[in-house]
Amino acid sequence: xxxxxxxxxxxxxxxxxxxxxxxxxxxxxxxxxxxxxxxxxxxxxxxxxxxxxxxxxxxxxxxxxxxxxxxxxxxxxxxxxxxxxxxxxxxxxxxxxxxxxxxxxxxxxxxxxxxxxxxxxxxxxxxxxxxxxxxxxxxxxxxxxxxxxxxxxxxxxxxxxxxxxxxxxxxxxxxxxxxxxxxxxxxxxxxxxxxxxx
Amino acid sequence: xxxxxxxxxxxxxxxxxxxxxxxxxxxxxxxxxxxxxxxxxxxxxxxxxxxxxxxxxxxxxxxxxxxxxxxxxxxxxxxxxxxxxxxxxxxxxxxxxxxxxxxxxxxxxxxxxxxxxxxxxxxxxxxxxxxxxxxxxxxxxxxxxxxxxxxxxxxxxxxxxxxxxxxxxxxxxxxxxxxxxxxxxxxxxxxxxxxxxxxxxxxxxxxxxxxxxxxxxxxxxxxxxxxxxxxxxxxxxxxxxxxxxxxxxxxxx
Ligand SMILES: Cc1cc2nc3c(=O)[nH]c(=O)nc-3n(C[C@H](O)[C@H](O)[C@H](O)COP(=O)(O)OP(=O)(O)OC[C@H]3O[C@@H](n4cnc5c(N)ncnc54)[C@H](O)[C@@H]3O)c2cc1C
Numbered sequence: 001x002x003x004x005x006x007x008x009x010x011x012x013x014x015x016x017x018x019x020x021x022x023x024x025x026x027x028x029x030x031x032x033x034x035x036x037x038x039x040x041x042x043x044x045x046x047x048x049x050x051x052x053x054x055x056x057x058x059x060x061x062x063x064x065x066x067x068x069x070x071x072x073x074x075x076x077x078x079x080x081x082x083x084x085x086x087x088x089x090x091x092x093x094x095x096x097x098x099x100x101x102x103x104x105x106x107x108x109x110x111x112x113x114x115x116x117x118x119x120x121x122x123x124x125x126x127x128x129x130x131x132x133x134x135x136x137x138x139x140x141x142x143x144x145x146x147x148x149x150x151x152x153x154x155x156x157x158x159x160x161x162x163x164x165x166x167x168x169x170x171x172x173x174x175x176x177x178x179x180x181x182x183x184x185x186x187x188x189x190x191x192x193x194x195x196x197x198x
Numbered sequence: 199x200x201x202x203x204x205x206x207x208x209x210x211x212x213x214x215x216x217x218x219x220x221x222x223x224x225x226x227x228x229x230x231x232x233x234x235x236x237x238x239x240x241x242x243x244x245x246x247x248x249x250x251x252x253x254x255x256x257x258x259x260x261x262x263x264x265x266x267x268x269x270x271x272x273x274x275x276x277x278x279x280x281x282x283x284x285x286x287x288x289x290x291x292x293x294x295x296x297x298x299x300x301x302x303x304x305x306x307x308x309x310x311x312x313x314x315x316x317x318x319x320x321x322x323x324x325x326x327x328x329x330x331x332x333x334x335x336x337x338x339x340x341x342x343x344x345x346x347x348x349x350x351x352x353x354x355x356x357x358x359x360x361x362x363x364x365x366x367x368x369x370x371x372x373x374x375x376x377x378x379x380x381x382x383x384x385x386x387x388x389x390x391x392x393x394x395x396x397x398x399x400x401x402x403x404x405x406x407x408x409x410x411x412x413x414x415x416x417x418x419x420x421x422x423x424x425x426x427x428x429x430x431x432x433x434x435x436x437x438x439x440x441x442x443x444x445x446x447x448x449x450x451x
Contacts, residue, residue: 001253001257001259002214002251002253002259002302003216003253003300003301003302004253004254004255004300005252005253005254005290005295005299005300005301006296006299007290007294007295007296007299008252008253008254008290008294009254009290010254010256010258010260010286011284011286011289012260012286021251021259021260021261023260023286029422029446030422030425030426030446031446032444032446033310033311033443033444034429034439034440034442034443034444035429035430035432035433035439035442035444036426036429036430037439038433079263080260080261080262080263113439114440143422143426177310178310181308181309181310182212182307182308182309194249195211195212195307196211196212197211197212198211198212
């Protein structure tokens, strides 16, 4: 147990089973490193680029034409808030990776605006990740990553790159934006992997 | 966004340290500045924050982030906490937390929303409410370093009574060469103030900020809606999005 702060009393009743250090929120805080990028849909594209340089790409209408799923998931932000049972609509990475031939173990995700984040490729597969374009039945708003963001709910939310534009498959791990300024390489909320060395 | 190199200490493990309250003063009716002693504090850059962990007698504990308000003075650091209605941690820190009491903190955290004193680029600081805190650390670091880099602060507050660091900012504008301070009021302005009270607009940032052609680094901090509006206005005014760094405090609308 931590050091008791005299006079501190719990005020929030989070009945849910949250990862350590998290508290429940009902609104949807925003965290990003710069201004919200503006991405005209006719110019939008999402690409998966293999370690051999092979490029698989989808334009906006092509993405919407793919089979979609509606995952309901809990999300956990490294700034300590969690939201439970959020509903999204988007395309599973399993669908997008179907015809991609790769021996890569790692993925570096790229966003419009220049943001990047890294994760093991296996954390994107087997129903664990989506390219999401709707949140709670409405189109995803730009501050929350619209037109489309990555959704990887089992990791801290900075891995769920907003304004996603593509995934680069890599044989070796390469840190992304927050990972190279002191945040944890993997980011498992249940093991409280917030910062390097956690 | 360019990748930034970090001082070596940030790549080492961040450990929880026990901090004790050394002194405090009220900044406004709803905000308090805390000076904490943190034995072994490694130092920090302006713009970085700490994580605060509070634990009650039953073992329940919770964490929040707070920006460092000033450069470190040895083992002493400074935070300014705005009390939110019904806020669990801010209410405790701003009202109950007493001199000599322990809290746990770890940090410094964050290597992006920072200003490094040798950086020669002009700086535009845009603060909304308690978003002034990390920007004040930049202003104070600039002063401490004797830097003459052009700095301009545009600070949006509800009313004159809601201004943090009011006396120091008035003094600074005169005493710190190359620091301009402009305050924008959203609810009620002082008598005779030329600009009517209202939310910050692109026209305000055009009139009070630096022109985009001057290529300043822009630091925008405040509540989500404020940051969204101000950063968007800077982009509209032609500022390169890669030179606009944002930090958002608290809930979205
Ligand atoms: C990088 C960073 C730096 C920061 N720096 C500062 C700083 O320098 N100074 C500062 O004052 N703050 C800062 N913050 C904000 C700070 O971390 C806290 O979010 C803030 O103090 C509120 O915490 P709290 O525990 O008081 O409020 P919480 O208990 O978390 O509540 C937040 C608000 O939501 C409402 N609320 C909470 N739960 C519910 C619910 N279940 N239903 C309805 N409403 C609810 C509360 O009434 C309150 O108004 C920073 C945040 C970040 C991410």
